[in-house]
Amino acid sequence: MEQLERITYMEQILDEATEAVSSLSEALGKYSAVQDKLQELATYYSSKQWRQDFDDDSAGKIPQDLKRGVLSEDAVYNLLSDVTRLKDQMKKLTNQ
Numbered sequence: 001m002e003q004l005e006r007i008t009y010m011e012q013i014l015d016e017a018t019e020a021v022s023s024l025s026e027a028l029g030k031y032s033a034v035q036d037k038l039q040e041l042a043t044y045y046s047s048k049q050w051r052q053d054f055d056d057d058s059a060g061k062i063p064q065d066l067k068r069g070v071l072s073e074d075a076v077y078n079l080l081s082d083v084t085r086l087k088d089q090m091k092k093l094t095n096q
Helices: 002-033 035-045 048-058 073-094
Strands: none
Touching: 002 035, 035 048, 035 073
């Protein structure tokens, strides 16, 4: 019985790891596809143009029904922070 339990347990690990690797591969593909756009967003966020757009939004010059999360101070900052954190996490994983 010990042998069957071991094989069953290892099969569960195989299934779980296969799913995790597949999900990670898909996520990395999506992330890779937006690298240039992410850099473009980071450049915009640190630009005078972003500041002008932000100020115009604060002054009510931007339509209220326009989706404009990019003009919140936190949304882009949080995204860029998440990117940095995930890159650090991936480096740690690959150095194990």
